[in-house]
Amino acid sequence: MSAGLRRVLADLVCRALQATLPPSQHSWGWAVRCETAGIPDDTKALLFALDSACGLMPRAVASHLLRHFASLTGEGAPFCEGSVPMTIIEAMMRRPRALGIACAVGAVILGLAYMIIAGAPARYLGVNVGALAISLAMLALLGRTFPLGRQWMGGMTIVMAVALLATAFMGIEVEGISRWVRLGGFAIQPSLILLPVMIVAFSQGRSVLTTAGVVASASAMALQPDRAMAGMLVLGLGTLATICRDRHSIVALTTSIAGFAVTLIRPDPLPAVPHVEQVLYSSFDVHVGAGLAVLGDSVLLLFPAIVGWRRDADNRATYAVFGTVWFAAILAAALGNYPTPIVGYGGSAIIGYTLSLLALPKLAGVGAIAISRDRGEATGTLSDRHLLVGMA
Structure with a gap:
């Protein structure tokens, strides 16, 4: 370095x-x-x-x-x-x-600080910075082209679900696990990009079509299998069903619980990869400053949900689901060999977090x-x- x-x-x-x-x-x-x-x-x-x-x-x-x-x-x-x-x-x-966006940028900077202190290859830093730039450009483009609404939400949910199912059947397979696809020489994890967007968007618009897309996604997580993303689906939909007890959220939650149960039964033998998994623990072994940078990163990811919950009562379900989704990603990284979102090496979480901001309101509150x-x-x-x- x-x-x-x-x-x-x-x-x-x-x-x-x-x-x-x-x-x-x-x-x-x-x-x-x-x-x-x-x-x-x-x-x-x-x-x-x-x-x-x-x-x-x-x-x-x-x-x-x-x-x-x-x-x-x-x-x-x-x-x-x-x-x-x-x-x-x-x-x-x-x-x-x-x-x-500010939290995403700050989290990426903290992640770079951790990787520099930990001696990660310079290529890792470039990938994360590049992913941030790409995700911000996509956010700006999609925010103008596809305003969040029922007229396109159902179709986009089905498209994302098909992509997740295709990954389970045709993605890169490692020891029976198929979670990645190769794009431009890089391996990306579609579930970490698409599933947070889908869950948060589902909190704003529930219909037969969006429910079918979420059900298909729960099946895709069971097929891959991916306990972390299946757990994210359960916690996010569970939070939504607690706040908004409607038929669509209950059906989606029930299916996600079944998919998560399948992932618990199927083996997940993949070891931890340096600078990607188990970062929450290994960072303190490197230096206390690196460990604090990782903890600060985790807090930043949840900050928009905390502020939104307090200031925008009309959209509290959306903020609660957003916060739960990314808390689930952090929790999975702490409990198993799963990517530590944004702070660790890998652009999928950076893109997924930034794109999930599309489902948040542009302005907080009717006032x-x-x-x-x-x-x-x-x-x-x-x-x-x-x-x-x-x-x-």
Whole structure:
């Protein structure tokens, strides 16, 4: 791993910390950045920056939350109304997809930090960065071309289910397991890309066609077999059936439980691959900074669901399913030899997480939608510009 790359990543961590810290703690951010710049060894500089970020970031997040709560209760305003920081925060909080994009980018950066510290090949870093770029481009394209709605959701669910069944029968087979397909010289896992999108979309539009697609997908997970994805299907649909007890969700949940039971019976002999599986444990063996980066990655993946649940009561089922789906992926990675989402090597989880943001509302809450419509396109464009500037 090149020394220059470690130095660049250390500086990026310092800049991210500075951007996150509240004004009262900006001097701490400058001190960390200066101290990091003064460390001659690039690896030690990166580790120091990560340790400092892990130590200061909880305080920064707590400070922002307390200030936001104070502004809501009328006990003080942390930012002037109309200021760029306030505009950025408000734009992020009422745009679940934008918040999810920021979390995805942050999680990929933390994953790169872990792999650099762990000595992963440079090719692994390139694959993850490339997957992020591809997924963001796909999100932008599909978000404009296929607005989420019942007119296309059923057909897309069937197409995704057929792709998962085709993987079970014609995918790359390793010791009786068929979960991957080869695309452009890379092995990708279609279930990790398509299944999260399908489950979260199913929470918004349930019909005979979408239910048939989910049932077929549960069969595909049993055929591959894939316990992690079958478990994700059970937990996601179980959460949905608990909140929305309708006939379609019950049928889909029952079928997914049967598929998961089949995966438990069938053997799964694949060993753990370095930098892909068992990352939640091996990262702490490498360095505590690497372990904290992995834990931070896991928290970031769930952040859009937590914020959405709190701010958008009308779509709580969707946020709950989204959070459960990715919590299930993290749980599977902790319990077995399954890919650790986003932080580990592999582009499938990165693409799957980013595309699953398509099923989240563009704006959180009916009030936000009404305000957006009243203000018109010009004002919306202004907020988006401030949001992009803040993310950069």
